[in-house]
Amino acid sequence: MKNPKTLLRVSMIGTMLVALCCxxxxxxxxxxxxxxxxxxxxxxxxxxxxxxxxxVLTCYAVWRKKKHDACCASPSTKE
Structure with missing residues (x-):
């Protein structure tokens, strides 16, 4: 999945569903x-x-999202 938000969303839903069933x-x-x-x-x-x-998938998705946000953050001030 190219979008880290999608991976995070899928992993969170899966974790909640399996935890609910457990x-x-x-x-x-x-x-x-x-x-x-x-x-x-x-x-x-x-x-x-x-x-x-x-x-584990949720932890990986959070790590990947943080890495994506850090590298692709746009500067807030324009000169």
């Missing part, structure tokens, strides 16, 4: 409603690495 029983209820309640024992194997990935 710390609340949303997926357990949804899987039970669909009839896939047997898969709930495997959620930790998927959600925790996904949460770690999105947290």
């Amino acid at each position: 710390f609340t029983p949303i997926l357990v209820v949804l899987l039970a409603a669909v009839g896939l309640a047997a898969l709930t024992s495997y959620l930790d194997y998927v959600l925790l690495p996904a949460l770690a990935f999105f947290i």
Whole structure:
């Protein structure tokens, strides 16, 4: 992604969504409603690495945005 704001937005949404699914029983209820309640024992194997990935992606996006803002900042005074 060329725009650091887009990467930051995507990573923040992903982090919030995975964190919501990790710390609340949303997926357990949804899987039970669909009839896939047997898969709930495997959620930790998927959600925790996904949460770690999105947290690292968010940190990278923040770092990249700061780097982009520092190099492309326009001077505020014109002479």
